[in-house]
Amino acid sequence: MTDPLTTTILVTLAIQEFFKSGAGDLAKRFTAEAAAKIPVLWGKIKARLTGKSSKVNEALAKLEAGDSAGIETVTKNLEVVLDEDPLFAEELQILGRQIQAGQISQIGLNNFESNELETEIEQRIGGQSQATTEQIGSGIVKLPERLQLS
Numbered sequence: 001m002t003d004p005l006t007t008t009i010l011v012t013l014a015i016q017e018f019f020k021s022g023a024g025d026l027a028k029r030f031t032a033e034a035a036a037k038i039p040v041l042w043g044k045i046k047a048r049l050t051g052k053s054s055k056v057n058e059a060l061a062k063l064e065a066g067d068s069a070g071i072e073t074v075t076k077n078l079e080v081v082l083d084e085d086p087l088f089a090e091e092l093q094i095l096g097r098q099i100q101a102g103q104i105s106q107i108g109l110n111n112f113e114s115n116e117l118e119t120e121i122e123q124r125i126g127g128q129s130q131a132t133t134e135q136i137g138s139g140i141v142k143l144p145e146r147l148q149l150s
Contacts, residue, residue: 004093005092005093005096005097005100007075007078007079007082008071008075009096010041010045010078010092010093010096011045011071011074011075011078012071013038013041013096013099013100014038014041014042014045015042015063015071016029016030016038017038017039017042018063018064018065018066019066019068026038028104029103029104030099030102030103030104031102031104033098033102034098034099034100034101034102034103035102037095037098037099037102038099040095041092041095041096041099044088044091044092044095045074045078045092046060048078048081048088049074049077049078049081052077055073056073056074056077058070058073059071059072059073059074059077060074
């Protein structure tokens with residue numbers, strides 16, 4: 001069984017659409033299926049926390065405006081809700097793991113010289129079992145003769 005996602009990770013996943021470049025940036029970092037679940041996660045968190053207090057409502061509004069100042073308040077209040085409602089906690093855990101499984105791996109190519117590529121590879125693979133495999137590395141790749149530049 002995988003470790004549960006922390007409340008901070010759940011909140012961070014949920015607010016992805018409000019930071020950086022919004023939806024355009026999400027498309028670069030998540031599969032379409034995962035990106036579609038991010039507002040669902042946020043909606044569930046927001047619905048559960050709205051009306052708890054004026055301070056929580058203000059923190060929720062700040063996050064939606066792209067201001068990270070509300071993260072701590074939202075996280076602390078969500079922790080209380082998750083402790084009190086294990087079914088809701090499991091629902092958010094499942095949704096969070098599905099979003100994480102849809103993160104897009106990045107492969108960077110640097111220094112294209114002398115018919116060699118210097119590569120940096122970061123790969124995360126998540127499957128139905130929610131197990132995640134990570135692989136990070138770098139190296140030099142020699143191009144085959146038919147692809148070499150003159």
